[in-house]
Amino acid sequence: DTGVSQNPRHKITKRGQNVTFRCDPISEHNRLYWYRQTLGQGPEFLTYFQNEAQLEKSRLLSDRFSAERPKGSFSTLEIQRTEQGDSAMYLCASSRRLAGAYNEQFFGPGTRLTVL
Amino acid sequence: EDQVTQSPEALRLQEGESSSLNCSYTVSGLRGLFWYRQDPGKGPEFLFTLYSAGEEKEKERLKATLTKKESFLHITAPKPEDSATYLCAVHSGYSTLTFGKGTMLLVSP
Numbered sequence: 001d002t003g004v005s006q007n008p009r010h011k012i013t014k015r016g017q018n019v020t021f022r023c024d025p026i027s028e029h030n031r032l033y034w035y036r037q038t039l040g041q042g043p044e045f046l047t048y049f050q051n052e053a054q055l056e057k058s059r060l061l062s063d064r065f066s067a068e069r070p071k072g073s074f075s076t077l078e079i080q081r082t083e084q085g086d087s088a089m090y091l092c093a094s095s096r097r098l099a100g101a102y103n104e105q106f107f108g109p110g111t112r113l114t115v116l
Numbered sequence: 117e118d119q120v121t122q123s124p125e126a127l128r129l130q131e132g133e134s135s136s137l138n139c140s141y142t143v144s145g146l147r148g149l150f151w152y153r154q155d156p157g158k159g160p161e162f163l164f165t166l167y168s169a170g171e172e173k174e175k176e177r178l179k180a181t182l183t184k185k186e187s188f189l190h191i192t193a194p195k196p197e198d199s200a201t202y203l204c205a206v207h208s209g210y211s212t213l214t215f216g217k218g219t220m221l222l223v224s225p
Contacts, residue, residue: 105162110158
């Protein structure tokens, strides 16, 4: 299977701890996105990369959140000093960028974070 | 700011009972409208992309249509395996998607 993969699938942590999630995109995709989804809501955009460059960040992304894509391949999303409000499904998606077109994003299975 | 509103929030159908889901949008320059299917505990699965008013796309029992203000996802003779949440998203001048809250569809045998 060459789809988007995410690890871990589930993470339970205590308030105040740091957590890190990993996303491996589809190999030929140069764009990578992070979203957050809570129950009954659609995914909300957090940030995206084109190759290794982080090009856009949402206002939702507080200073406790940081994302990297060091070699333009996999990406990590770190949340420092977790709060109960951070509990959500964190989704990663990837797409190809073609000149003059917007390509569909393909999503991974998500990482479900529970902050106790 | 882009806005996407989906209706109804939930829909219960009997197997074989056709219906439509609605996605109304407000964007400054639509560059694409996307439909996704999401099963519980999983990531969204891509279904369709529509780019301009009048465009239609079909896949098995699903057909998506687009006007200047809304999109419809028509489900013909649904089966229980079509039960899922259907998400609509728009892309305007930015490189990200704005999603609606989704319509939860339950098809009973």
